[in-house]
Amino acid sequence: MSLLFKNLRVHQVFGANTDVGKTLLTSALVRASAALKNEVFYLKPVSTGPMSDADDEHVKRFAGAYKDAVRTRCLFRYDDPVSPHLAAQMSADRKGEKTAIFPTDSTFVTSVANHIRQCASESRKSAHMYVETAGGVHSPTLSGTTQLDAYRPLRLPCILVGDSKLGGISSTIASFEALALRGYTVDAILLFKDSYYKNYEYLTPYFAERGIRVDSFSTPPPRHEDIDANFKVTEAFYAEMVLEDTKEGGIYDLVKHLDAYHEKRLDELASMPQRTLDTVWWPFVQHGLNNEPQNVNVIDSAWGDYFTVFNGHHTPRPTSSHSVLEPQFDGSASWWTQALGHGHPALALAAARAAGRYGHVMFPQATHAPALRLSERLVRDGPGQGWAARAFLSDDGSTGMEIALKMALRTFAASRPERPREWMKELGVLGLKGSYHGDTIGAMDACEDTGVYTCEWHHARGFWFDPPTVGIRKGRTVVALPGAMGGDEASTGSLVQTYDIQSRLDTPLAALYREHIERTLHKLSDARLATLVLEPLVMGAGGMIFVDPLFQRVLVDVARKLLEVPVIFDEVFVGLHRLGLKTTSEVLGVYPDISVHAKILTGGLVPLAATLANSKVFKAFWSREKKDALLHGHSYSAHAVGCEVANETLDILERMERAGQWDEAKAAWAANEQSGTVIWSLWAPSFVDMLSRTPGVKEAMTMGTVLAINLEDHEAGYESHSAQMVLSSLAQAVGSIESGTSAAPGGGPFSVHFRTLGNVAYFMTSLNTPDATIREVEDRIWAALNSKTLN
Incomplete structure (x- = not known):
């Protein structure tokens, strides 16, 4: 991930096109940095073509009197003077490597990161480093991935060399926007002063309005065919550009500007913890317990499954030769939102596409392509397939649930026109203890009064069953019955068999559930229950409670x-493949009348919620009177950016499913089971089995991307700190600094960011998290559990 050192200022040099003078200007920067008494490192990760034209050789050749202070390196060199991906392929073909192109993106970016770390460790004073790319910003790397995406895990601060030729204004602006769109920071733009096109005259004020510095330099002399003559004119060009006698102005001002931005970035990160404590009010955090700077997790950027976090305010603090930024695995998938990892370029492009086309447009009695396409696919091909008729688009899950409750209550009321309006004011919901539907008042009122998520205005409206739960204990899948049903454990076979609802509907346990539910509901005949509200399969915020799906199915049927x-x-939380299922109806075998979807819907990038409803619900609002309409909406309803990102997310998920992205995980969990099972997990079955047998672990449970570990704790509950304490070592970065070997992009030590719900620790992946990453996180969790003496 991103690297930032106190003693080593690193800049990556991109070009707006090929042949724009990247190497010439980088050589001048190297020479000026060395003239200012800095150690200087130059890295050309990939070089193609003969050694006589190699950029690293050019930089060394024209370092002037400072050759001893300049160290150059090329990591991957190919003889063919073509694009890196073709050079790698041609090299592989010659070696008979027909099945793959090497190195992979992971190997490539780790090699670059390791070299930067090595340079930082070797530097004994203030040092500068320049990492020069090949061609334009979108030129392919060795694997064929464009440079912008291949280098993105490192997110090094950038210098963009603009194009001074015909068309260069457009290519320079487009390159800058491509960098910005992927989260890069451009500290300076450099280009030559072509006397005919004068692109610099246009680009300087253009970027100044955007706070970006532009430096322009005299055009280099034409290349001589004679080697000695070419050396002399080129050396004279550098001598005039890098005034080594005065060491002022021009290129030196640029070097000082880059140094100042480096120091500014360090100062900004160091100041953020205290500034945050002085200004910010966090959600779900007791500030009285978290009022020290070390409690603030400063996230500098994010990529894939990792944050890049600042560690300079921790004890012990990193030395000057160690990065003050380190990778941190996002173990909660950023509160259950991430589907495809952070910084996904296709989602960022989708957001920009809609923002540029629409911005935001109001939605009542209107339509736009992103919202219409999303609504159609959710109803016809997505989670609403087979039952839904309409999609209501809002902003977040809590709002989506408020809308769902309004829909349900009106539908119930419309079916009982004989009831007076005052009778309807006391309607309540039927649900499960431990449920949570959001933090808005109406959503809170649809939950029992637990005293945890509620507020002074909370008025619980309804009745909530204590549900039986599923867990893996000592290697066995068991259903734990609540006290009202005997409080025993029931064995239901394997995990797959437990979720085979159709085969369990005629079992004694199903009869027990049915009798208990019917008896309870008969006693509640005057409760005015107007809707059944369920978090299917897993109740998240209540403690990652895996409810017996048979109980929920019987409850739906009886209600x-x-x-x-x-x-x-x-x-x-549970929809759109979070649990390995497009919709939980696949397991429950029954459709809802209303369903709510968010979080994964937009890949975690922007807020958006969809409330789906069947035709009966929609018709309950149909009349000739405005007052009968669903009078619920927000200024940002059906936000075009969110809708476009959602469509892009669903496109990607559909491609992943067709390509068999999860087939290996499915096969691991379906071993010795009937084919066609829908229950599987990205977490290894052997690992989950070991967890369930670990002393101090009451049970473990997993589905899809979710892993929950329930620790033995006599004071179990949301306010317990047991899980946080037992797994506290995960917050420490672990790995080899020297080798840089780890699952994190770019290698190196990484920590694990995780959230707990009292005595329950949970972990979540994205749907495209690499197997190697999951296996390493499993090892970290295992080590943390076994480093403590559990009670």
Whole structure:
């Protein structure tokens, strides 16, 4: 991930095109840095073509009197003077390597990162480093991935060399925007002063308005065919550009500007913890327990499954030769939102595409392509397939649930026109203890009064069953019954068999559930229950509670039969493949009347929620009176950016599914089971089995991307700190600084950011998290558990 050192200022040099003078200007920077008494490192990660034309050789040749202070390196060199991806392929073909192109993006970026770390460790004083890319910003690397995406995990601060030729204004601006779109920071733009096109005259004020410095330099002399003559004129060009006698102005001002930006970045990161404590009010955090700078997790950037975090405010602080930034695995998938990892370029492009086309446009009685396409696919091909008729687009999960409750209550009321309006004011919901549907008042009122997520205005409206739960204990899948049903454990076979609802519907346990639910509901005949609200399969915020799906299925059947109420599935957390399922109806075998989707819907990039409803619910609002409409909306309803990103996310997920992205994980969990099982996890079955047998672990449970570890704790509950304490070592970066070997992009030590729910620790991956990353995180969790003496 990103690297930042106190003693080594690093800049990556990109070009707006090929042949724009990257190497000439980088050579001048190297020479000026050395003239200012700095150690200087130059890295050309990939070089193609003969050694006589190699950029690293040019930099060394024209370092002037400072050759001893300049160290150059090329990591991957190929003889063919073609694009790096073709050079790598041609080299592989000659070696008979027909099945793959080497190195991979991971190997490539780790090699670059390791070299930068090595230079930082070797530097004994203030040092500068320049990493020069090949061609334009989108030129392919060895694997064929464009440079912008291949180098992005490192997110080094950039220098962009603009194009001074015909068309160069456009290519320079386009290159800058491509860098910005992927989260790079451009500290300076350099280009030559072509006397005819004068691109610099246009680009200087253009970028000045955007706070970007532009430096322009005299055009280099034409290349001589005679080697000695060419050396003399080139050396004279550098001598005139790098005034070594005065060491002032021109290129030196640029070097000092880059140094100042480096120091500014260090100062900004160091100041952020205290500034945050002085100004910010965090959600779900007790500030009285987290009021020291070391409690602030300063996130400098994010890529894939990792944050890049500042460690300079921790004890012990990193030395000057160690990076003050380090990778941190995002173990909660950023509160369950991430589907495809952070900084996904396709999602960023989708957001920019819609922002540029629409900005934001109001939605009532209007339509736009992103919202219409999203609504159609959610209803017809997505989670609403087979039952939904309409999609209502809002902003977040809590809002989506408020809308769902309004829909359900109106549907219930419309089916009982004989009831007076005052009777309707006391309607309540039927649900499960431990449920959570959001932090808005209406969503809170649809949950029991637990005293944790509620507030002074909270008024619990309804009845909540204590549900039986599923867990893996000592290697066995068991269903734990609540006290009202005997409090025993029931063995239901394997995990796959437990979620085979159709085969369990005629079992004694199903009969027990049915009798218990019917008896309870008969006692609640005057409770005015108007809707059944469920978090299907897993209740997230309540403690990652895996509810027995058989109980939920029987509850739906009985509620519809006895109460004749609409059913809401809150799939904000569990839907769209989070549990390995497009929709939980695949397991429960029954459709809701209303369902709510968010989080993964946009890949975690922007807020958006969709509330789906069947035709009966929609018709409950249909009339000739405005007052009968669903009078619920927000200024940003059906936000075009969110809709476009959601469509892009669903496109990617569909491609992943067709390509068999999760087939290996499915096969691991389906061993010795009937084919076609829908229950699987990205977490290894052997690992989960070991967890369930670990002393101090009450049970472990997993589905899809989710792993939950329930620790033995006599004071179990949301306010318990047991899970946080037991796994506290995960917050420490572990790995080899010297080798840089780890699952994190770019290698090196990494920590694990995780959240707990009392005595329950949970971890979550994205849907495209590499196997190697998951296996290494599993090792870290295992080591943390076994480093403590569990009670």
